[in-house]
Amino acid sequence: MPYARPTLTELKQQALQDVQNGGIPGVTRLLRFSVLYVLAMVLAGLSHLHYGFLDWISKQAVPWTATGEYLEAWGALKGVVRKAATSGSGALSFSVSSDGIIPSGTEFQASGNIALIATADSVTSGGTTTIQCAAVATGAATNLAAGTSVVLSSPVAGVQTSGIVTTAFSGGSDQETDSELRTRVLTAFEEGGENGSSADYIRWATAVSGVTRAWVNPLGAGAGSVVVYIMLDSVRASQGGFPQGADGGATQEKRYLPATGDQLVVANAIYGQRPVTALVVVVSPVAQPIDFDVGDLGDNNTTANQSAIKAALADMFVRLSEPGGTIYPNAWSEALGALGLSQFGVVSPSSAIVATGVGYMPTLGNVTFGS
Structure with missing residues (x-):
């Protein structure tokens, strides 16, 4: 059970009660501007600050609530550093x-x-x-x-x-936020040491500024290769999150054509960390737009609800879509059901969304609405 930190009001009442019950001869009540009343308020305020400091210390003592430089220190124990802001x-x-x-x-x-x-x-x-x-x-x-x-x-x-x-x-990106860094730090603590597993490649890729999602396709470019798909949802928001550049390997990789743009930045970052014989190819997923027809909305067919439906579907694709992956109807039923609409029906798609080829990733296309 979590500790219930006393509020400032509770501390003031406790201080006043302690003075009145402290056995001071002649003290039966405290006037608002008396010396003892003022001292009680001062002590309550100082105690409140002490409780606040202890509360802050408890948050920095564990990585799942630490912030700022203390979160960075927890990350450093696992070799995870905050992504610095970069220029384009x-x-x-x-x-x-x-x-x-x-x-x-x-x-x-x-x-x-x-x-x-x-x-x-x-x-x-x-x-x-x-x-x-x-x-x-x-x-x-x-x-x-x-x-x-x-x-x-x-x-x-x-x-x-x-x-x-x-x-x-x-190549320009904002500095990584505490929330984003904390996710990577906790993932590093959950996993063991680095051994070239799929999780390692994903961690190496997402450690690059701007990269928000990554997937691995072992042997995707032949024997001994590792294909890494990347997305940059914030930096490349205007391009749907897809990296801008040519697919390929690192600058020092002699066995494959070098990448350019965002793919090259990630390939170069992974090159020095990968198992020495692995051929790492960084690529962009291929967008596979999926159109939605949402009907039976009735009175729910308003501009505000249409925007909410589009946002819910877009969020679903970010959470669940992956290169070569499949999204089932219950996923969009749950996403739209959470909006609290009194009625709706998804006319199409009517069956699971399946990637049409290697590297293809379903994304949200056009959305039409009907009452």
Whole structure:
């Protein structure tokens, strides 16, 4: 049974009662502004602070309630560290009137007041110069879509001041939250040491900033291979959570074509931790949109309920969908039943959702509604 921490009101009443029952000659009651009354209130307040500190200590003493640096310390015991915020990187292009070159270190401003800096000198060809850049700040907001407008922070001879993002910026992510870190820490404590199991590959992949889900397909690319599927639900929310880049292996892997973009970041992170002979290929699942027809809603067919239904179905796919997996009708019946609708019926799909091929992952498609 959990300990019932006294409230401040209870402590005040207890302090007053102790003074009145303490046998002080002549004290039968306490006036509100008397010295003894004030002292009782002060002592009650100090006791309340002490109880609060002890309560905080008890939370930091175990990994399932620890927060901040104390949670990070528990994670360090299992080699789990908080994912740091990272910045996005990509390429820009500008029109040039001659052989204009943008030098490394040049700064730019992208839409949304995001500062960028050139990481190498630009390459000019056919009236256009292309330059590799990285965001100055960190966070998921630094992932810029192709076509985003950018401007030079200061003029460069022979180069127009405005340009566009030609290679989408990827790799930017926010710092891992306590809740996300705690999940990984507890998983590490539940499991044993690393031995190259499927759980190890999933842990190595999800330790990369931005990666929220991962799955393993042993021998998926032939003998001795391990195929790792990844999703980045927050960083790539605008792309449905699917990684942006080409599937492949790590930069140092000579037995397979190297990946690019998000897949390369994960492949490089796993390369130094995998069993030495394993060929690790990091890939993106293939989206398999599934349309839903929800009918028999009656008076429930409102805009608010339609949004809630879509959100419930989207959450179901995030929780249950996986490459090559199957989702059964009871899953969406439970998801929609939890919304408290007085009536509804799922017209389609009418049977289990089955992935149509290796690596295909069911996702939510269009949702139609009927009364």
